[in-house]
Amino acid sequence: MWIKVNEWCDRHLTQQQKVLLLSFVIGLLSGFAALLLHSLIAFFQRLVSSYLSITHINWIYLVLPIVGIMITALIVRYIIKDNIQHGITRVLYAISRKGGKIRGHNTWSSMFTSAITIGFGGSVGAEAPIVFTGSAIGSNLGKAFRMDTKTLTLLIGCGAAGAVAGIFKAPIAGLVFTVEVLMIDLTMSSLLPLLISSITATSLTYIFTDASVMFTYQPSHDIFSLELSHIPNFVIFGIFCGLISLYFIKMSGICEKTFARLKKHFYAKILIGGSLLSILIFFFPSLYGEGYQTITLILNGRTTDDFNAMMNGSFFAGYERYLFIYVALVILLKVIATSATTGAGGVGGIFAPTLFLGALCGLLATYCFNKYGNGAVVTSDVFALLGMAGLMSGVMHAPLTGIFLIAELTGGYKLMLPLMIVSVCSYLTIKIFVPHSIYANQLARQGILLTHHTDHTVLTLMNLDLVIDKEIDTVSPDMYLGELVRALSNSHNSVLAVTRPDGGIIGEVDVRNIRHIIFRTELYQKFQVSQIMSSPKAILSINDPMNDVMDIFEKTHAEHLPVEDENKVLKGYITREKMYSMYRKMVADLSEE
DSSP states (O other): OOOHHHHHHHHHHOOOHHHHHHHHHHHHHHHHHHHHHHHHHHHHHHHHHHHSSSSSGGGGTTTTHHHHHHHHHIIIIIIIOOOOHHHHHHHHHHHHHHTOOOOOGGTTTHHHHHHHHTTTTOSSHHHHHHHHHHHHHHHHHHTTTTTTTHHHHHHHHHHHHHHHHOOOOOTHEEEEEHHSSOOOOOHHHHHHHHHHHHHHHHHHHHHHHSSSSSSSSOOOTTTTTTOOHHHHHHHHHHHHHHHHHHHOOOHHHHHHHHHHTTOEEEEEHHHHHHHHHHHHHHOOGGSSOOOOOHHHHHHOOOOOHHHHHGGSSSSTTTTTGGGGHHHHHHHHHEEEEHHHHHHHOOOOHHHHHHHHHHHHHHHHHHHHHHHHHHSOOOOOHHHHHHHHHHHHHHHHOHHHHHHHHHHHHHOOOOHHHHHHHHHHHHHHHHHOOSSOTTTHHHHHHTTTTOOSSSHHHHHHHHHHGGGGOHHHHHHHOBBBBHHHHHHHTSSSEEEEEEEESSEEEEEEEEEEGSSSHTTTGGGTOBHHHHHHHHHOSOOEEETTHHHHHHHHHHHTTOEEEEEOOOSSSSEEEEEHHHHHHHHHHHHHHHHHH
């Protein structure tokens, strides 16, 4: 069927028209995926809600999260048989290293397993899985229509934009997220497809749900009037959000490394992580699930009794004086609960935890500013919104996404200037300590992260394996000069590699360096290769990032360098001329509109 559809499209549509049509279809499918994910989460939550009490201690909290993680981990291990965690990081990896190709099962696997994890109380969000799902939809549709790598990357961006726009009813945020986080270049050729996907997914969500924004609340007063006395508070709060973002990223890394040590102990990892999560939720029920109910409570809370409702079902319930301590502890423990969920085998993302933490930070800041501030009264709803934007800007290194997402989630466009102040301050603070977002840290350390810098992007996209000349001739170190001359006469290369029996390179013979003896037949049985070979100026590994390869060429002034595989076996040679030729071609391709 796809062959006939492709043939029809090739006859009747231009390349640009095909991309625009695909972006519309991707928007529709991403929007449906977002609706389906919301429905699945609601189904599982209704399934377990009958066991929960609002006013009493819920002992069932000690069981539900473990059950959800166990079911999820078993499905992933025995049915999906692939690692589907860290969805957005995997999208970035697919763009930078897989030519935009994402496996077909990712169009449903992350969505279904995250619904189970969250429905049973996993302290994660559904947004990263739905972004992974939308990106997989874009990638697989692009593959079906035989799109090139550049177009495939754009369609992945369309899927991600549609997913974010659909799940949040936020088309601008979907577009900006794709540009900021996935590093999709916003050019005239990419703007229209991204917009089409975002608008289509959002419209679909509005058709099947009500027309309200995600977080409905009644402002306590005219929160949109910016007073000069508030600006210092906004700056201080932005820096505070940056520091909390730093804590989030660092603690997540520590927890992830801890659970990585249990990689070979499947059931022990589930038991340890699930038990830790269950205990945290038992003492702090606010950590249960995505946390959107707590955000809504903070946005609409007006009195102390309203905020005390957060402590319902916990040992803190009824003790008003402990509210500040409770909120502070939840802020510190949320990242551990999120890491325990994913570390134990659950599937989910950090979008919702970031918004949740931001709202709590806003409530904490409100208390501090009103008690110890400069006399300017602030309200929790204002700083909850600002905190959500600030944490997103810091954790994800995406200030524009934070600004527009919060504005669209709440309809609070008039709060734009305070959102900008807090987001920028948070972003500038976190950049001092961590140069990359929580999604990109691991890829950046490996040198395979795409950025908006054309030269770096080209080097990242260049695959070392593509520029290697694998037609090499090898000789042994104990070969005599006469045999070497015969090998040279039958070779098209000016350099012969000298290798060990196991295939590893120990030297090389450059014909230009042995001209003075190559025609002296009386020496053919007196010299061996080991006596006339030279050492390579450097030996490259097949996994070396291209920017490192270029640096090595510049430092050694070499014209050619050998490349070994993971087993230290000679793979071939890379020449300076071929490498720079491909580099110039890719720069030209990326520059085309």
